[in-house]
Amino acid sequence: MAKQKTPQTALVSVSWLSALLGVCAVLAIAEFILHRHAYFALEATPLFFAIFGFLAFGLIIAGSWLVAKFVTRPVDYYDTPEGDA
Amino acid sequence: MLDMLLSIPGIMLIVGALLVPVLPHAPRQAYMLALIAVSGYLTFGIETGVHSTANLGGLELILVRAEAMTKPFALVFHLAAALNVFYAMHDPNKTTAAAGLAYAGAAIAALFAGDFLTLFLYWELTAVTSVFLVLAGHSSRTLGAAMRYLLMQVGSGVLLLAGAVMLWRDGTGLTIQAIDALTPAGLCLLIAFGIKAAFPLVNGWLQDAYPEASVTGTVMLSAFTTKLAIYMLALCFAGFTPLIYIGAVMAVLPVFFAAIENDLRRMLAYSLNNQLGFMVIGIGIGTQLAINGTVAHAFASTIYQGLLFMALGAVLHRTGTAKASELGALWKSMPLTAIFCTVGALSIISFPLFSGFVTKSFTLGAVAKEGYFFVWLAMVFATVGAVQHIFVKAVYLPFFGPAAKPVKAQEAPLGMLIAMGLAATLCLGIGVYPEPLYALLPYGARYEVWKTGYVLGELQLLFFAGLGFVVLSMRGLYSVAVDTSVLNTDWLFRRALPRVTMAIAGPVLRLWLVVLGGLKRGVLQALRLSEQASRESGLVSGISSIGSAAGIFLAMFALMLTLRHVM
Numbered sequence: 094m095a096k097q098k099t100p101q102t103a104l105v106s107v108s109w110l111s112a113l114l115g116v117c118a119v120l121a122i123a124e125f126i127l128h129r130h131a132y133f134a135l136e137a138t139p140l141f142f143a144i145f146g147f148l149a150f151g152l153i154i155a156g157s158w159l160v161a162k163f164v165t166r167p168v169d170y171y172d173t174p175e176g177d178a
Numbered sequence: 179m180l181d182m183l184l185s186i187p188g189i190m191l192i193v194g195a196l197l198v199p200v201l202p203h204a205p206r207q208a209y210m211l212a213l214i215a216v217s218g219y220l221t222f223g224i225e226t227g228v229h230s231t232a233n234l235g236g237l238e239l240i241l242v243r244a245e246a247m248t249k250p251f252a253l254v255f256h257l258a259a260a261l262n263v264f265y266a267m268h269d270p271n272k273t274t275a276a277a278g279l280a281y282a283g284a285a286i287a288a289l290f291a292g293d294f295l296t297l298f299l300y301w302e303l304t305a306v307t308s309v310f311l312v313l314a315g316h317s318s319r320t321l322g323a324a325m326r327y328l329l330m331q332v333g334s335g336v337l338l339l340a341g342a343v344m345l346w347r348d349g350t351g352l353t354i355q356a357i358d359a360l361t362p363a364g365l366c367l368l369i370a371f372g373i374k375a376a377f378p379l380v381n382g383w384l385q386d387a388y389p390e391a392s393v394t395g396t397v398m399l400s401a402f403t404t405k406l407a408i409y410m411l412a413l414c415f416a417g418f419t420p421l422i423y424i425g426a427v428m429a430v431l432p433v434f435f436a437a438i439e440n441d442l443r444r445m446l447a448y449s450l451n452n453q454l455g456f457m458v459i460g461i462g463i464g465t466q467l468a469i470n471g472t473v474a475h476a477f478a479s480t481i482y483q484g485l486l487f488m489a490l491g492a493v494l495h496r497t498g499t500a501k502a503s504e505l506g507a508l509w510k511s512m513p514l515t516a517i518f519c520t521v522g523a524l525s526i527i528s529f530p531l532f533s534g535f536v537t538k539s540f541t542l543g544a545v546a547k548e549g550y551f552f553v554w555l556a557m558v559f560a561t562v563g564a565v566q567h568i569f570v571k572a573v574y575l576p577f578f579g580p581a582a583k584p585v586k587a588q589e590a591p592l593g594m595l596i597a598m599g600l601a602a603t604l605c606l607g608i609g610v611y612p613e614p615l616y617a618l619l620p621y622g623a624r625y626e627v628w629k630t631g632y633v634l635g636e637l638q639l640l641f642f643a644g645l646g647f648v649v650l651s652m653r654g655l656y657s658v659a660v661d662t663s664v665l666n667t668d669w670l671f672r673r674a675l676p677r678v679t680m681a682i683a684g685p686v687l688r689l690w691l692v693v694l695g696g697l698k699r700g701v702l703q704a705l706r707l708s709e710q711a712s713r714e715s716g717l718v719s720g721i722s723s724i725g726s727a728a729g730i731f732l733a734m735f736a737l738m739l740t741l742r743h744v745m
Contacts, residue, residue, distance in 0.1 A: 150646025157437030
C-alpha cells in the first residue's frame, strides 16, 4: 500500500486507547486465574491467544503489503483496451 | 397442475414475482412480504422425507424432498428475502424487486430438489434471475461484470448437468446423495458447486460482480447463491478431506486481499469468501459436529454478512461512496447505521454474545477435535483477519475514525433501518440464546461454547488483535487503503487467458501468413513462367524452324513409346 500524501491524523483517540489497554491487561491477568482447556500443546502455552492475536494482526498488515506489491494496478487497469474477456 | 406447482417450496415466490412489476409501490411491498410469509410458513411445516415426485419420459424426478439440514437453510433464505424487501423499500426499481423475489424463490426451490436434473433447473434459474440484480448497477463496469458473472454461473450449471448425465448413464441415478468426488461425474459436480461456493481460482466472479450491483442488489445477492452451493456440498461431499484444505485457503487468502481493497463493498465480497472457507472446512471434516457447525455458521453468516452489506450499502446510498479512504466520523450523521454495523462486525469476528461466536465455534471445535492443528491455526488467523478488515476497516475507521474530509450524510431511510435493526436483533438474539437455532441443526452434536476458558481465549485473541492495530497505527505503519485495482482470480480469465490465447495464436497466425505468402508467390511465379512461355517468342508458342519442330515431335513420340513400354 502506498503511503498517504497527507500527514496521517491519529487513527485512535487516547480514551479508546486507554480503555483497550485496560481490557487487555485484565484479560492477560485472568489467564493466570482461570483455566483454559487446550486441544493442542502450543495452544496451552500461557497467553497463546493474546500473543497470536497481536502477532497475526501484524502479519496480516505485513502480508497484505507484500501481496499488494504483486496484485495492485492503476484503478483503470481493466478499462485499458487489451481485449477484455 | 397449478396446485402441485405451488406446493413446491419457492415456486410461489417465482410465480408471484411475475405480478411484482405491475403493482404500485406500497402494495408491492406488502404483497412481497405477505408472499414470503406464506411461503415461509408452508415451507417450515415440511418434514424430512420425499413429498412429491414426477415422471419425465422414464426419468423419476424428485420435486420436493427435505433433508435434515434443509429446514435451517430454507428458514434463513426466507428471512433474508424478507429483510431484503424491507431494505429495498425506498427503491422504486421494480426489476430489482421482481428479480430479487424470483431469485430467492429459485434458491429455496433448489434446497428441496431431490434429484440433479430438478436441481439443474433451479440452479440456472438462480443465475438468470440474479444477473438482473448485477445489471441494476450504474457503473460503466456493470455490463461487463454482469456478463462475466452469467458466464461463470451458467458454466457451473453446465458442469452440473454434465455430472448428472454421467451419473444417470452409469446407473447411479439422479438422486442427490453422497457422491464419490473422485469419479468423472463427482468431479463435475464438485467443480459446479465449487464455482458457486467461490473456491480458490474460481472465486473471481464474486468480488467482480457483487460490488457492481445496485445498493439493494448487492444485499440480495449476498444471501443465496453461495449458501446454496454450501448446502449442496454438505449433502454430496461431506467428509471429502481435500475440502478441508480448500476451505483453509479460502479462509486465509481473502484476508490479505480484503486488507488491500479500498471499495468496502468489494472488501465485503472477500470477507464473504473468507466465511465460506470456514463452512467448506466443516464439510471437509464431515463429522456431525462439523456439519452442525457449517449449517449453523451458514445460517448466522447469511444474516450478519447481509447486515454488513446493508450497512455499507446505506453508507453508499447516503454519501455516494463506499471507499474506505473517503469515509470517517459517520456515526455523527448515521448513528443507527453505525450501531447496526457494529453488531454485524461483532458477529462476524465471533465476539462472545454475538451470533458468529456460537456458530463458528462448532466448526473450530470439530477441527480441533479431529486434530488438524494447522487448519485450526488458519481458522484462528482468519478470525484475526476479520478483526482487521471488518472491525477496523469497515466499522471503526468509517464510522468512528477520523474523516479525511468532512462527509455530509443523513441517516439511512426507514426501510433500511428496519432491515438492519431486524438483522442486528437476530445476530444478538442468536448470540445470547442460540438454543432455537441449535434445535434446527441436523444432528444432536453440540460444542460447549460457554466455558470460561474458551471465552477468555476468544476475548484475548480479539482484544490483542485490536491492540496490534493500535500499536501499528501509532507507529504510522497502518495506512488506510488507496484506490487501486486489486487483481483477483478473474484476472486469469480477463487477462491471462487472452494473453495465453494470443501467445499461441500469434505464432500460428504468423506461420500461416508466411505459408500463405509463399504459396501466393509460388502461384504468381508459375503464372509468370507460363505467360513467358506462351509469348510470341516463348518456348511453347513461338515460331520455330521446321527442323526443331520435327525434333520436338520426335522427342515426344519417343517419350510416349518409352512410357508405353514401361507401363
